[in-house]
Amino acid sequence: MQSFANWLVDTAPSIALAKSSWVVPAMQTTHIVAIAILFASVLMVGLRVMGWAGRDETLGATVERFCPWFWGSLAILAMTGMILIVAEPPRQLLAISFWLKMSTLAIAIAIAVLFLRSIDRNAAYWEGAARPRTKVFGIVTFCVWCLVVFLGRFIAFDEQIWGRFSALH
Amino acid sequence: MGPFLCSALARRAQAVQPKAVSLMDVKEILVAVASSGLATWINTTRGAFAVVEALHVIAIVTVFGTILIVDLRLLGWPTTTRRLTAVAGETLGWTWAAFGLAATTGSLLFTTNPVFYFGNFEFRTKMVLLLLAGVNMAVFEFYTIKTVALWDIDKSPPASAKLAGTLSLVLWLSVITFGRLIGFAASAMQDPFATL
Numbered sequence: 001m002q003s004f005a006n007w008l009v010d011t012a013p014s015i016a017l018a019k020s021s022w023v024v025p026a027m028q029t030t031h032i033v034a035i036a037i038l039f040a041s042v043l044m045v046g047l048r049v050m051g052w053a054g055r056d057e058t059l060g061a062t063v064e065r066f067c068p069w070f071w072g073s074l075a076i077l078a079m080t081g082m083i084l085i086v087a088e089p090p091r092q093l094l095a096i097s098f099w100l101k102m103s104t105l106a107i108a109i110a111i112a113v114l115f116l117r118s119i120d121r122n123a124a125y126w127e128g129a130a131r132p133r134t135k136v137f138g139i140v141t142f143c144v145w146c147l148v149v150f151l152g153r154f155i156a157f158d159e160q161i162w163g164r165f166s167a168l169h
Numbered sequence: 170m171g172p173f174l175c176s177a178l179a180r181r182a183q184a185v186q187p188k189a190v191s192l193m194d195v196k197e198i199l200v201a202v203a204s205s206g207l208a209t210w211i212n213t214t215r216g217a218f219a220v221v222e223a224l225h226v227i228a229i230v231t232v233f234g235t236i237l238i239v240d241l242r243l244l245g246w247p248t249t250t251r252r253l254t255a256v257a258g259e260t261l262g263w264t265w266a267a268f269g270l271a272a273t274t275g276s277l278l279f280t281t282n283p284v285f286y287f288g289n290f291e292f293r294t295k296m297v298l299l300l301l302a303g304v305n306m307a308v309f310e311f312y313t314i315k316t317v318a319l320w321d322i323d324k325s326p327p328a329s330a331k332l333a334g335t336l337s338l339v340l341w342l343s344v345i346t347f348g349r350l351i352g353f354a355a356s357a358m359q360d361p362f363a364t365l
Contacts (some may be wrong), residue, residue: 029349032230033342039227040234043263053259057251149230150223157219 001093002167008089017087024087031080035149037073041066042112042145046138051130059126063119070112094167095158101151108144115141199283208280218281225274229348231267233341235260243334245325252322282355291354295347302340309333 008014017023047053048062085092092098115137119126126134159166202208211217241247242256279286286292313329320326326334 025350025353029346032226032345032349033233035226036230036232036234036345037237038234039230040238043231043234044238044260047259056255146227149227150220153223153226154219157216161216161219163215 005089005093008086008093011086014086014089017083020087024084027080027083027087031077031084034073034076034080035152037069038077039145039149041070041073042141045070046142049126049130049138050135059119060123063116067116074109090168092155095155096162096166097151097154097158101148101155104144104148104151108141108148111141111144195287196284199287202280202283205280207277208283211277211281218278221274221277225271225278228267228271228274229345232264232271233345235264235267236337236341239264240334240337243326243330243337245331249323249325253317253326254321285355286351289351289354291347291350295344295351298340298344298347302337302344305333305336305340 009018044053045059045062045066048055048059054062154161159168163169211221238260239253239257242249242251242253309330313327313333316327320330
């Protein structure tokens with residue numbers, strides 16, 4: 001990864017992005033706005049699962065309302081995230097926080113996909129009154145996404161957080 | 170919140186002793202904040218600043234994400250099929266809770282370098298934008314919402330409501346933008362507004 005980061009940082013796109021004074025702040029800001037959309041979507045669907053919001057409509061209707069926002073913001077996050085990697089390869093690729101974030105993100109997306117499949121197949125189970133298990137599911141999902149945000153912000157503090165375990169040490 | 174409190178304190182002091190108060194007093198307060206036990210703890214404890222900042226991000230994304238839902242409903246886009254009062258009712262409680270967390274964590278971040286933040290252009294702009302977002306919300310809550318029964322569902326909201334939604338969107342996007350720029354000014358590596 002060290003050699004890949006070193007190669008990437010010397011490529012023309014990376015040099016061009018690094019030279020720009022506005023690309024990184026603009027991409028980071030867009031990234032945060034997209035996180036807000038994704039996070040609110042997860043929160044509102046989670047609240048509906050727990051029976052704390054949107055009880056005037058079915059869970060299916062709530063999910064349908066937020067799905068385009070969820071996947072749309074995820075696409076924007078992937079794009080702005082990749083631009084940020086190209087702009088600052090070692091800062092991202094050598095950070096432990098970055099790889100922990102990607103792993104946690106994979107888990108979070110897997111949870112979302114399994115959830116969507118499950119409500120398609122077992123609508124009756126999910127549509128009824130919230131059960132303890134579905135409540136735990138809502139809270140765990142929320143916490144996993146919180147962890148993704150935490151690890152994302154930790155990329156900027158990788159050495160401080162992980163000490164000698166950080167490759168940037 | 171910090172600078173408002175400081176300027177409020179400074180104004181109060183000014184009322185008592187008009188001649189004796191100057192910018193120096195504000196600076197003394199800022200320096201006192203900087204050397205407080207809280208600031209020292211955040212600045213010297215490994216990972217403390219990062220954790221507070223991450224909590225600040227969680228709070229901000231919750232504030233903006235939930236407010237966006239209400240703003241888009243105010244614009245009547247993409248639909249008006251759910252009651253505005255229902256949409257606002259289930260989201261704005263979370264907005265306020267998250268705003269409380271954002272203000273708390275923001276104040277903690279401010280204590281770590283108050284002299285810098287107080288004089289920083291991006292920080293000051295962000296505070297003004299926050300104030301404007303508050304004014305926009307107050308106008309909406311005290312005037313525009315009064316007629317909500319007429320356009321709560323299945324009707325395009327009136328121009329005043331659409332204006333409130335648009336202003337809210339623009340102001341909060343600007344708050345996030347300037348908030349992020351503070352970090353770049355702090356590292357002083359690349360400050361797009363350094364020349365301003």
